[in-house]
Amino acid sequence: MMKVTTKRHEHKNCRQLLGSLSEYVDGELDEELCSVLEHHMEDCDDCRIVVDTLRKTVYLYHATASTENIPSDIRQRLYKSLNIEDFLEK
């Protein structure tokens, strides 16, 4: 079930933490800021949702990109343009 809270993100702390969220989802945020953010999220549903959906956004791009390969006609033309057709796997 989806949960809608506020439409606007108005808290001052949230704004200050915004720039740290990307590093946080990568697990690369330094320890001190990390605990500040986690403490803040205990009381701030909005930030928790932003973090969760940010993490999911990155995951979705990862998940879909890894399945996308070069189309076989484009691959064939590439090998031809480089004179390495002999090594094109059938």
Place this chain on the structure above:
Amino acid sequence: MNGNENKVETEGFSLKALQAGDPEEFSRVVDAYSSNIYRLAIKMLNQQEDAEDVLQETFIKAYRGLKSFDGRSKLSTWLFRIATNEALMVIRRKHPEVVSIDEPVETEEGEQEPVEIIDWCCLPENELLSEETKERLDAAIQILPERLRVVFLLRDINDLSTHETAEVLGLSDTAVKTRLSRARLRLREELSTYFSERTKDLREAQLNKSIHASPKEPR
């Protein structure tokens, strides 16, 4: 063996063979990286013909440049650098008004403030990974300014590290992190708007279904 050679060797290629023009070894490099380079080009340019040109040009330039390639960076980093420059050249040719990739980060628009705060994480996986969603994911990338788009594509689509991305683009690690953060927040916003609409549609469909399935009880 010198230390420089190691980077290429750890990728599983022989720099010596490549520099001697061994076509089989070169074809292994093409096989290993052509999908990544194509993915970068097509998502950067959103046009198949241009992406194919960039792909071919990247490997042609790499083949010619191998003799002078010093091996100080990984082959993949070097290839991404050539491809990125090629793609940006296409963009500049078509849209001369687009500013340079080296533009300081301060002059960019600021952080994307979250507007749509809706928790769509628990939508079913088949909904999150549907064909329609994939199209929206691609369309959202196109909304990003080139400076943010290229960082996002290298980091999150092609899985380069922050430092490798910085090396490809000639930026500092900090600039890469800032741009990645801005790109991701904008994409999150786009997807939240989309999934919020989708949820409304799904709810309505469900409601209609339950209305039709159960006849009204007499009062």
